[in-house]
Amino acid sequence: MPDTATLAAPETRSPAPPPAAGGNQRLRMPRFALALPAWGWLLVFFVVPIGTIVWFSFGYKPGLFGTHANDVLSFDRYREAFSPTFFTTFTNTLWVGVAGTAICLLIGMPAAYWMAVKAPPRLRGLLIALVMVPYWTNFLVRTIGWQVILAPEGWLSNLLQSLHLTGGPLDLLYTRTAVLIGVVYNYLPLMVLPLFVAFDRVGEPLREASKDLGAGRLRTFTRVTLPLARPGIIAGTVLVFIPLMGDYVTATVLGGARGNMVGQLVASQFQTAQNWALGSAMAVVLILVIAATVGVMALVAWLVSLPIRARHRLVIEEAS
Amino acid sequence: MTTSTTPRQGTGSVPDSAGPPPPVRRRRSWGDRLIALWGVLVLLFLFAPILVIIVYSFNDGRLLIAWNEFGFEPYRALLERPAIRSAVTVSLQVAVLSGLLATFLGTMAGVAMARRPGRWTWWFMGLLLLVSVTPEIVDAVSLLPWMVFLGQDAGLAVFDNGIVRLVVGHSLFSTAVVSYIVRARLIGIDESLEEASADLYAPPVRTFRKVTVPLAMPAVLAGFLLSFTLSLDNTIVSAFVQVSGSTPWPVYVLSALRSGLRPEIAAMSTVMLVLTLLALALVGVVLKRSGDSATDIARTMGGG
Numbered sequence: 001m002p003d004t005a006t007l008a009a010p011e012t013r014s015p016a017p018p019p020a021a022g023g024n025q026r027l028r029m030p031r032f033a034l035a036l037p038a039w040g041w042l043l044v045f046f047v048v049p050i051g052t053i054v055w056f057s058f059g060y061k062p063g064l065f066g067t068h069a070n071d072v073l074s075f076d077r078y079r080e081a082f083s084p085t086f087f088t089t090f091t092n093t094l095w096v097g098v099a100g101t102a103i104c105l106l107i108g109m110p111a112a113y114w115m116a117v118k119a120p121p122r123l124r125g126l127l128i129a130l131v132m133v134p135y136w137t138n139f140l141v142r143t144i145g146w147q148v149i150l151a152p153e154g155w156l157s158n159l160l161q162s163l164h165l166t167g168g169p170l171d172l173l174y175t176r177t178a179v180l181i182g183v184v185y186n187y188l189p190l191m192v193l194p195l196f197v198a199f200d201r202v203g204e205p206l207r208e209a210s211k212d213l214g215a216g217r218l219r220t221f222t223r224v225t226l227p228l229a230r231p232g233i234i235a236g237t238v239l240v241f242i243p244l245m246g247d248y249v250t251a252t253v254l255g256g257a258r259g260n261m262v263g264q265l266v267a268s269q270f271q272t273a274q275n276w277a278l279g280s281a282m283a284v285v286l287i288l289v290i291a292a293t294v295g296v297m298a299l300v301a302w303l304v305s306l307p308i309r310a311r312h313r314l315v316i317e318e319a320s
Numbered sequence: 321m322t323t324s325t326t327p328r329q330g331t332g333s334v335p336d337s338a339g340p341p342p343p344v345r346r347r348r349s350w351g352d353r354l355i356a357l358w359g360v361l362v363l364l365f366l367f368a369p370i371l372v373i374i375v376y377s378f379n380d381g382r383l384l385i386a387w388n389e390f391g392f393e394p395y396r397a398l399l400e401r402p403a404i405r406s407a408v409t410v411s412l413q414v415a416v417l418s419g420l421l422a423t424f425l426g427t428m429a430g431v432a433m434a435r436r437p438g439r440w441t442w443w444f445m446g447l448l449l450l451v452s453v454t455p456e457i458v459d460a461v462s463l464l465p466w467m468v469f470l471g472q473d474a475g476l477a478v479f480d481n482g483i484v485r486l487v488v489g490h491s492l493f494s495t496a497v498v499s500y501i502v503r504a505r506l507i508g509i510d511e512s513l514e515e516a517s518a519d520l521y522a523p524p525v526r527t528f529r530k531v532t533v534p535l536a537m538p539a540v541l542a543g544f545l546l547s548f549t550l551s552l553d554n555t556i557v558s559a560f561v562q563v564s565g566s567t568p569w570p571v572y573v574l575s576a577l578r579s580g581l582r583p584e585i586a587a588m589s590t591v592m593l594v595l596t597l598l599a600l601a602l603v604g605v606v607l608k609r610s611g612d613s614a615t616d617i618a619r620t621m622g623g624g
Contacts, residue, residue, distance in 0.1 A: 032432055032436065032438070032440040032441075032444070033432070033436075034428040034429065034431055034432035034436065035428060035429040035432035035433065035440075035444055037424075037425050037428060037429075038425040038426065038428065038429035038444075038495055038499065039429075039444065039447075041425055041491070041492075041495065042447055042448075042451060042492065042495065045463070045466070045488055045489075045491075045492055046447075046450075046451055046454075046459070046492050047447075048466065049459075049462035049463050049465070049466035050454070050458070050462045052462060052465055052466055052469075053458070053461065053462040053465070056465065067465075068465075107362060108362075110355050110358045110359070111358060111359045111362040111363075113355065114355045114356055114358065114359035115359060118352055118355055118356060118359075119356070119359065125617075127359075127363070128617070129604065130363055130366070130367075131363070131366065132600065133366075133367075133370075133597065133600075134366040134367060134370060136549060136553070136596055136597075136600055137370055137553075137593055137596065138552075138553045138555070138570060138589065138592060138593070138596070139553065139555060140555045140570050140573055140574060141370075141373055141573070141589040141592075141593070142369050142370060142373075143369075144369075144373065144384075144573070144577070144581065144585070144586075144589075145368070145369020145370060145372045145373045146369050147385070147581075148369070148372050148373070148376060148384065148385055149368065149369060149372055151385045153385060153386060154385055155387070185365065185366070185369070188362070188365075188366065189366065192362075217351070238453075242453050242455065243455060243456070245455065246455020246456060246457050246458060247455075247457075248456070248457045248556055249555060249556065249574075252574075252577070253577060263455070263457040266457055266458075266461055267457060267460075267461065267560075270461045270464060270560070271560075276465060279461060280461070283457070283458045283461055283462070286455065286457075286458065287454070287455075287458060290455070
């Protein structure tokens with residue numbers, strides 16, 4: 001698209017605007033001139049800091065009071081980052097990340113389908129606003145809300161006990177399950193919103209056409225709606241998985257010692273241990289693990305879609 | 321739609337609501353009912369902790385978790401404790417400043433992407449994507465050493481100022497958000513108005529000021545309000561770059577978490593929630609008046 005725009009530019013619009021009334025014809029600015037401030041800003045406060053972190057990760061912590069030193073470079077911090085104690089946290093995080101994303105998809109898909117397709121159209125705006133409100137509520141506050149709910153002396157625990165559904169007080173807070181509940185809750189809107197947009201975009205006419213051509217409800221869903229909603233499913237999965245892997249707040253509030261995640265690990269290296277070299281290495285590993293997992297998921301999704309595409313090629317090509 | 325007198329098949333929606341409501345045969349199947357129930361349950365799930373916080377903000381006890389009795393004590397404490405007042409003030413200051421900064425940077429970048437596309441657009445979009453997908457914790461831990469370096473080693477004393485640090489930290493993600501929104505809006509509007517302005521001999525700067533910016537205005541406004549809200553809620557980056565003395569309210573909550581949560585925290589959260597919702601409602605109104613559908617608004621607020 002930008003190529004055609006570049007090609008078309010000389011004809012459709014004059015690249016150098018016509019001489020102005022005052023004759024203040026200046027040097028023609030490069031195309032990206034207006035974006036330069038943003039470029040510069042992000043370069044100085046995003047790219048360079050991340051580069052610094054990568055650089056630190058090859059250094060070491062000098063003595064008790066230093067935070068980092070880079071006069072001797074090595075991969076030792078990475079080796080340290082994969083030592084058994086830290087490695088357990090990494091696998092734990094990956095488990096929560098994958099399970100949380102999968103649960104979000106399972107919960108979010110029917111909900112988004114209902115909002116975009118089944119709910120009365122005049123309610124749609126309201127429903128989507130209702131999903132938006134929790135999404136824009138402070139992350140930390142929402143999570144503290146769960147702490148209040150899940151606390152052993154909280155009302156849910158008391159309710160369950162008085163109904164004799166549980167033997168003793170609720171033992172959920174500060175476990176991995178609590179973290180899982182927390183992250184599913186916190187990132188669910190990020191799954192529902194893109195799915196809603198995707199289902200909404202499929203549109204009534206295509207579904208009706210499918211029904212008119214004799215497809216049942218299930219077939220319409222699996223052969224028309226779902227394939228067309230694929231971009232939304234992919235977007236939702238990625239949007240949930242990436243921040244979930246880097247989660248820090250949920251695990252801090254609900255996880256305690258039993259539900260540790262890498263985000264906390266990285267944070268503690270910078271805040272309490274003052275070992276910036278090791279913390280940096282962990283942050284780099286975290287990014288690499290996320291990128292690798294997204295890559296693997298993309299590959300798996302592609303491989304799974306191959307046989308389906310081969311069978312339904314006509315359907316998919318016509319629909320898109 | 322004068323020809324569509326034949327009754328429509330299926331229970332689908334009828335887009336035109338002019339005239340009497342058409343006879344919709346609403347034969348709801350069990351599947352439909354189940355899925356509606358599921359949707360309502362999900363909404364309840366989404367609201368559960370928020371409602372809990374609001375209810376518990378009226379808890380007259382000493383600890384947040386243990387309900388004592390209904391009262392307004394937490395809200396009174398809100399006014400009395402200087403630490404809370406200063407945290408809220410810092411948050412509001414930073415939110416306005418970083419909102420303005422992100423709007424300035426993002427609007428120009430968005431206009432450039434929509435009106436002067438080229439190969440650079442891909443690189444820039446790539447950078448924005450990277451900014452928006454990088455886990456916040458990584459942003460936070462990388463900004464901390466950088467700010468320390470700028471402030472102490474490079475001798476730029478501004479970066480020792482807590483407000484400046486927070487504004488910088490909050491502006492990064494917001495710049496990306498504003499850029500997306502402004503670009504999306506301008507791409508949807510054909511460039512003929514700007515061409516007409518140029519044909520009428522308006523210099524580029526005046527065309528930009530008098531034509532492009534007004535066209536992009538709803539997106540700019542929405543972008544500012546979203547940046548404001550994002551900054552108001554930012555917890556992780558704030559916790560790392562903040563300087564003691566200018567603590568924003570989420571960081572205050574985070575530190576209260578370690579020393580024991582009191583009901584004031586819930587009261588403060590409720591007040592901030594109301595503020596956020598007001599800002600969001602404004603975004604919705606602005607976008608709606610500029611002709612966006614519910615889906616467009618959802619897409620904008622979902623972060624592009």
